[in-house]
Amino acid sequence: MSAAAGLFLATPAAATDKGPGAPGIGDSYFPEHGNGGYDARHYSLTLDYQPGTDLLRGKTTIVATATQHLTRFNLDFLLKVDSVKVNGRAATFARSGLHELEITPPRALVRGTPFIVEVTYADTPSKVPVPDETGGFTPWIATADGALALGQPQVAWWWFPSNDHPLDKATYDITITVPKGTQAISNGVKVGERTRGDRTTSTWRMDKPMATYLATLFVGQLDVRQGRSSGGLPVTTAYSKNLGRYEAAAKESVERTPEIVDWLADRFGRYPFHSMGGSVTSALPGFALETQTQPVYDPRFFSGGPDTYVVVHENAHQWFGDSVAVKDWKHIWLNEGFATYAEWIWSEKLGEGTAAEVADFFYDQYPAGDPFWQVKPGDPGAADLFHNATYYRGGMTLQALRTEVGDAAFWSIIRTWARAKAHGNAETAEFVALAERISGKQLDALFDTWLFTPGKPATSPTGATPTAAAKSAAVAPASIAKIEKVHELLKHRKP
Incomplete structure (x- = not known):
């Protein structure tokens, strides 16, 4: 500690x-x-x-x-x-x-x-x-x-x-x-x-x-596999032996963990632990969780075939949520917004829509009168700890920050945050202060708008007001379907 x-x-x-x-x-x-x-x-x-x-x-x-x-x-x-x-x-x-x-x-x-x-x-x-x-x-x-x-x-x-x-x-x-x-x-x-x-x-x-x-x-009764990452870290994956029709897709997805962790490390900085892996259980918990170094997945994430988005989400948490943990549960967007944004940059890697396009897609998807915009991701309340707003609006906050400060400052902020707070605890005010110090900009209004103000912000995370139809064309439907499936299952957790 x-x-x-x-x-x-x-x-x-x-x-x-x-x-x-x-x-x-x-x-x-x-x-x-x-x-x-x-x-x-x-x-x-x-x-x-x-x-x-x-x-x-x-x-x-x-x-x-x-x-x-x-x-x-x-x-x-x-x-x-x-x-x-x-x-x-x-x-x-x-x-x-x-x-x-x-x-x-x-x-x-x-x-x-x-x-x-x-x-x-x-x-x-x-x-x-x-x-x-x-x-x-x-x-x-x-x-x-x-x-x-x-x-x-x-x-x-x-x-x-x-x-x-x-x-x-x-x-x-x-x-x-x-x-x-x-x-x-x-x-x-x-x-x-x-x-x-x-x-x-x-x-x-x-x-x-x-x-x-x-x-x-x-x-x-598990199928346990032991291996090494490209950097020599132990990798343990485990699968219930009765996964049935989910087995092949689950294994194809989770066995890509070392590759995904290496890709995340290129963006977030050095992986913070000495092992990695993942488990897929037939117990059907109804969600996945970023249990430290050994995320656990419900097999239904893979019901439509191999799906790496959830693997990206849970392994992004190894930096944001596990290594950098919250001081208080009201700061949960520091976990979930960051892991959600990792999915969006993964979409960009796959050529299925840039992070900016995905952020604007979800901004357009919820009309101004939708209850989605009444949940404040910076302080969602105990009952809404796992509300979609914690994830999607939290991710939009990061895209809005990236738009405001530019790519160089944004990635410096993310990597510095992960390094400076490694293996400790953090809160939102500390992230805002770091972002302001690195960017040299006053960012209170941005964070207040996206994290703490009920209602739909006047402009999208990219500063534009695009139409939903335009963004639907820009982002691959398969990408959105996979991202939405991840979050449909993740919100099954009970606060």
Whole structure:
């Protein structure tokens, strides 16, 4: 975690600086997500999973630093807890709120000192009651041959205790034991695997800071492929063996990940992680997600044949959303607008319409009276976190910026943003300030118009007022169909 992020974490508790940590980190939309009073540095998960019964046994060890004098602190977690230790000594624990695990250490924790928490637990995640705030959405999906942990903005509650907010990123070691013949995929690099008797244990390591919602677990009868990128990085792709009619197109698309990552790196700067890959699951989550280094895809993205647009979108997130994470969920356009714009420049590479033409197409597609224009991508509200406006109008904002400052300044802004904020957290005001510094222009009015003002801007992202018919002719129908399909599925996520 960056020093700036660490200071931000301490802020909610600064008024008292002594006593229990806050039960939330202070997010604008999800005030009970995350916790105050400490900064998680590393998670070590040791898990044993039994497909069929969906029994998950685990021990999560968290290395953290107290950011205040702590008499009690919280973790976000839903499963049944057997025991808790703090610094090797038994601690008392209790439940509160919708998903809070309150822990009282045997001795108060001194501000600025590291401590270790061990939580041992066992439960069947698919049977855990779903808190109302998730809208009935369960991000743990049990299947006949395994399970999938995948969700945004929350998922960790169902499989490991955590400080569940992007503001508190940490490194991870994830060790999972499953029946022999079953595969388990997680984030980062697989650093070990062994089989003893009828059980196989594998360990995955994420050595760069990762937000809790970006951690994933994919267990099942899988076709796993290992390779290397052109730069020598490990590449892991995994596919459910029962993908049926989606299999060929899914593999043809996701196997292009190293090529796509190299292409994105030419535009955004050096790839921020030490591995890459992708998984396609028959669990049918209804969306894809940019789980760090190992995006997960619903196979229906490939129902019409090979489709690289969604692969571009999720891998663009490795820079914008994963490496550069939001400080608060209201800044989600910094994730989704950037990944959407990556699709539009991919369209340009394929000769299916320039990014400017695609941006103008979507500007024309929504008439002035359409509710689309009432959602502010710079502050969409919790209910509209995954609204099309967050994606399309967010992408239009970047095209409007590019039009205003020119290509050289625009790409300098994008690459500098990715480099300066790498592995940390960011907010919109910081991006605006950077754009103004690099371009030498005052840009408040531009960002206010595109991000924060309800209603359709008077001119398009390219500064023109083209007709929808003209833009329909300029952009290949196949490109628009693929982009719209990506976003039709992506918005299925529940805030």
